[in-house]
Amino acid sequence: MIQTYNISDFPSLQSIDDQFMLERFENLQRPPKFQWPYKRSFYEIMWLTSGTSTNLIDYQQVTVEPNMLFFIYPGQLHLMNKMESVNGFSITFTEQFLLLNMPNEDAISEFCFLDNCYASSFFKLDDKAIEELSPVLNLMLNEITRTEKSPSIVANLLSVFLNRTQRLIIENDKSPQDLTNIVRFKQLKKLIEGNFTKESQISFYADKLNLTAHRVNEICKQVTKKALGEVIRDRVLLEAKRLLLHSVHPIGQICDDLGFKDFSYFSRQFKKRTGLTPAEFRKQMYDKYQNS
The missing domain is CATH 1.10.10.60 (Homeodomain-like)
Structure with a gap:
């Protein structure tokens, strides 16, 4: 049967309970007896800074390249076929963690890219997008690496990152959705x-x-x-x-x-x-x- 993993299955000091983790790919540790392919109980955003990664998501192949955001949502079947000199970041979080700073589940649903319901599973970052998102990512990194990390601060920064990503995607969309x-x-x-x-x-x-x-x-x-x-x-x-x-x-x-x-x-x-x-x-x- 297909294994389903939680965030806590991936050992990391840069995590908050079973709700959030921000790790560099080169430092990412997998669970013991890790099995490909697998399902996850959480969202993941991959941001590669160098190298390429070939991924199979529910039998659709996607090659992730540098400065491309790649979105995976809970329940999707994921198989990483190939990784070549990959560096970058993996941001993982649960719906419960997102709700820390949101009024209700409908607010989460407004992020059109989180479950690829009509948007692509990836978004190519241009210089403007990198300039907008990098400072927020760095602030999240600074907070998550502290000994006493604040879930509220991280959740707020994640919300800023997602809202900026949403705005960039909408600006790039030639036929935006209601x-x-x-x-x-x-x-x-x-x-x-x-x-x-x-x-x-x-x-x-x-x-x-x-x-x-x-x-x-x-x-x-x-x-x-x-x-x-x-x-x-x-x-x-x-x-x-x-x-x-x-x-x-x-x-x-x-x-x-x-x-x-x-x-x-x-x-x-x-x-x-x-x-x-x-x-x-x-x-x-x-x-x-x-x-x-």
Whole structure:
């Protein structure tokens, strides 16, 4: 099964309980018997200053280069294939830590980049962005390396870092999104996460959000360019891929666990979306990644 790690699993003096850590890549320690790929219970922002890192996030490959912010959110499957002369910083934090200085969860949802709901999983920093973010990062480093570190100060500095990042991304976005739609979509995304194996009807999600089915579909299309039905199917497909590669369950059981009543239909739909049958996908991905 896929291992899920918490911040406290990564030994560091530059951390606050199981809530926050800021470490240089070259000093980052991994847990004993560390397993790739893995899931995390926390957010991570990677900022490389030199070298390159090839990452597989939920089967999407991203090469992180110097002065690029790379965002990973809780629950994503992460495999780092290759690291070449990597230096830089890893900022990890939980939602609970963010809430220290925010009024509610909706305020967190306004950070469009934190869970890549429509934005890219990375952001290339130009000279202006580096000039804006570097002083805040240095202040966080100064505070987190103190013997008596203040969670409140670190949380405030993290909030400044995230808000500046948000502003830079919006300024760079040629078609910025309505923040209200982003907040609504993230609420919808949480509902999908807890119900995608048993609920595929738009009306279910619309009722939970006190919106019409038309409005929910409209929000989905504006944020992701996809209808709600396709967003749900994407989530089911991702879980199918995860279970095929990282569990020993028979394909028939995976089909049942994902709410399919007909194995042939599951197999046809999987091949339609990936070009491979579930068995072919399991073999191909195992050969490619399990032995990385």
